[in-house]
Amino acid sequence: MSATLEDLKKTFAFAIPADVLAKIDPAKPLVAQGVDSLAMTAMAVAVQNAFSVKISVQDGLKLKTLNDVLAFINKAR
Amino acid sequence: MMNFAARLLLENAPLWPERIAARCAGRSLTYAELVRLSSAMGGLLRSRGIEPGGKVLIALPDSFSFLASFLGCMLGGLVSAPLNNRLRRQDYAECIVDTAPALVIASPGHEALDAAADVGVPALVLDDQTLEPLLRGVPPVQAHSSLADDVCVFFVTSGTTGHPKVVPHRQEDFFAVGKVMDDFFGIQQDDILLCSAKMGHAYGMFSSLIMPLQVGATVVLDPDKPTPENTLRLLRSEKVTVFLSVPVMYTMLLLTLDLADGVALGFLEHVRLCFAAGEVLPEAVFKDWRDKTGMDIWQGYGSTETMTFIIGCRPPHIVPGTAGRVLEPYSVAILDEDHRPLPSGAPGQIAVRGITVTRGYHNAPEWTRSIFTADGMLLTGDMGVERDGLFTVLGRMDDMFKVGGLWVSPMRVENALLTHPAVAQAAVTGGDVGAFTLVRAHVVLKPGLEAGPALAEDLRLHALALLPDYMAPTDIIFHGSLPMTPSGKIQRFILRQEANNG
Numbered sequence: 001m002s003a004t005l006e007d008l009k010k011t012f013a014f015a016i017p018a019d020v021l022a023k024i025d026p027a028k029p030l031v032a033q034g035v036d037s038l039a040m041t042a043m044a045v046a047v048q049n050a051f052s053v054k055i056s057v058q059d060g061l062k063l064k065t066l067n068d069v070l071a072f073i074n075k076a077r
Numbered sequence: 078m079m080n081f082a083a084r085l086l087l088e089n090a091p092l093w094p095e096r097i098a099a100r101c102a103g104r105s106l107t108y109a110e111l112v113r114l115s116s117a118m119g120g121l122l123r124s125r126g127i128e129p130g131g132k133v134l135i136a137l138p139d140s141f142s143f144l145a146s147f148l149g150c151m152l153g154g155l156v157s158a159p160l161n162n163r164l165r166r167q168d169y170a171e172c173i174v175d176t177a178p179a180l181v182i183a184s185p186g187h188e189a190l191d192a193a194a195d196v197g198v199p200a201l202v203l204d205d206q207t208l209e210p211l212l213r214g215v216p217p218v219q220a221h222s223s224l225a226d227d228v229c230v231f232f233v234t235s236g237t238t239g240h241p242k243v244v245p246h247r248q249e250d251f252f253a254v255g256k257v258m259d260d261f262f263g264i265q266q267d268d269i270l271l272c273s274a275k276m277g278h279a280y281g282m283f284s285s286l287i288m289p290l291q292v293g294a295t296v297v298l299d300p301d302k303p304t305p306e307n308t309l310r311l312l313r314s315e316k317v318t319v320f321l322s323v324p325v326m327y328t329m330l331l332l333t334l335d336l337a338d339g340v341a342l343g344f345l346e347h348v349r350l351c352f353a354a355g356e357v358l359p360e361a362v363f364k365d366w367r368d369k370t371g372m373d374i375w376q377g378y379g380s381t382e383t384m385t386f387i388i389g390c391r392p393p394h395i396v397p398g399t400a401g402r403v404l405e406p407y408s409v410a411i412l413d414e415d416h417r418p419l420p421s422g423a424p425g426q427i428a429v430r431g432i433t434v435t436r437g438y439h440n441a442p443e444w445t446r447s448i449f450t451a452d453g454m455l456l457t458g459d460m461g462v463e464r465d466g467l468f469t470v471l472g473r474m475d476d477m478f479k480v481g482g483l484w485v486s487p488m489r490v491e492n493a494l495l496t497h498p499a500v501a502q503a504a505v506t507g508g509d510v511g512a513f514t515l516v517r518a519h520v521v522l523k524p525g526l527e528a529g530p531a532l533a534e535d536l537r538l539h540a541l542a543l544l545p546d547y548m549a550p551t552d553i554i555f556h557g558s559l560p561m562t563p564s565g566k567i568q569r570f571i572l573r574q575e576a577n578n579g
Contacts, residue, residue: 013530014530014531014533014534014537029332029333029334030332031305031329031332031333032305032306032333032334036304037325037328037329037481037513038546038547038549038551040329040332040513041510041513041514041515041551042551042552044510044511044513045510045515045551045552048510049552055510055511056361056511057359057360057361057362057511057512058361059511060328060510060511060512060513061328061331061332061361061362061365061511061512063332063511064332064333
């Protein structure tokens with residue numbers, strides 16, 4: 001079964017503050033929406049742990065938006 | 078006389094008094110104003126009874142106040158300890174004990190002020206609003222006739238225990254760093270520099286103070302924590318030509334913008350030189366940046382102990398994934414466990430000899446002994462390998478690691494976690510995910526407690542309240558037990574390997 005945006009947001013509940021998460025546009029770069037490097041790192045860790053995928057350096061540089069992250073997870077699984 | 082502040086302010090600056098020395102928060106500071114404010118600050122400090130050799134601890138953001146305080150101290154022959162201003166009260170308290178300052182200079186509401194009050198050290202509350210009124214009418218200090226060997230700065234870095242290591246550098250080191258960096262970067266008078274590392278670090282010090290001020294160039298100071306937004310805004314609005322940063326910032330910039338889009342490229346319009354140091358730049362980041370901007374990222378490797386880069390690379394001689402070649406006038410060797418030089422291609426500890434290498438830690442003879450070979454080479458604690466004159470940095474020999482270019486002491490983080498009522502044991506290691514480096518905590522809970530994401534978040538928030546933000550763990554892994562040596566020491570390297578393979 002494919003992961004959904006809602007699954008992803010649930011996974012990030014502890015990685016980024018709720019008010020930031022609620023306002024995120026899944027099509028726009030996360031970094032441009034108030035997500036700092038520590039939160040980006042926490043999100044990447046959450047993705048790895050929750051969806052049993054491994055994010056390489058090359059992968060990481062392509063994961064700009066929530067949609068990018070979702071597509072990555074569903075392709076990797 | 079060998080006083081680097083006197084060289085900058087009294088010999089060089091009068092050649093270009095009307096040029097802009099620094100820009101900060103939309104304001105400009107000319108070289109003439111820099112001379113006036115720094116000289117008056119030196120005068121103020123001396124009038125408070127601080128004699129040459131006296132110590133002043135500086136916990137200020139990158140700002141005009143920082144420049145005036147630092148240069149004022151140096152001009153008057155005082156020893157300043159410019160600190161990372163994101164540390165916590167406990168860290169400042171330890172720095173005060175170790176450096177015994179006559180005065181602490183800090184911005185309003187700063188935790189360094191609480192630490193100073195705790196131990197009864199006088200403090201001066203300063204920011205760019207109060208700088209000018211404070212110094213109005215204060216007579217300039219007479220430049221102190223410093224000698225080449227006089228210590229003029231204490232940089233503070235951290236060790237595995239989390240206790241600060243105080244690294245003294247001398248007047249002569251500043252002159253030498255100026256020369257080494259001038260040879261490497263070739264900064265011109267019309268350059269405008271922006272550095273993501275703050276002046277409380279050696280990297281920020283030579284990027285934002287030594288290099289620009291010695292040639293009459295302009296430095297752009299960002300008083301805030303560097304973010305991609307601030308950085309992009311400043312690159313564009315201040316027409317920055319030389320951008321010095323850390324690998325994570327390049328990653329964040331790549332994740333922010335569609336750099337291939339010509340419009341988005343506007344922010345790099347004036348940049349002629351991109352540089353990264355502080356951590357190893359991942360090859361993929363180098364290549365992505367080159368693909369999207371057409372620019373190669375210059376790189377450097379050095380430490381607080383060397384005060385400058387000792388290895389570096391610049392176009393057209395950049396081999397991605399390597400740190401580059403040894404810079405003049407340093408000599409670098411790769412040593413085995415008995416400190417004997419290893420042949421090309423064999424990994425070992427990076428050791429260096431050269432003029433700016435510190436003579437040792439302040440008031441810590443045992444630590445000092447541990448970082449030098451019998452014939453006086455500095456042991457960096459970094460593993461590396463050399464092939465055809467090109468050096469690759471492989472990682473630390475001890476448990477120290479960096480996140481976002483800043484040192485993290487595992488024991489400092491572990492001690493913070495251990496104050497949480499649920500934690501029985503904690504071990505902290507560095508790790509990475511994608512192009513980011515991170516703090517990973519391995520935790521054993523007290524009996525009867527259940528691991529879960531809510532508790533992990535609680536531990537993270539608990540640590541965040543006690544630690545500089547970049548030291549708070551991003552990944553928390555719960556264990557039934559931790560690998561220990563027979564003598565009861567936690568084997569962090571085993572945890573590191575397990576996490577990397579898992």
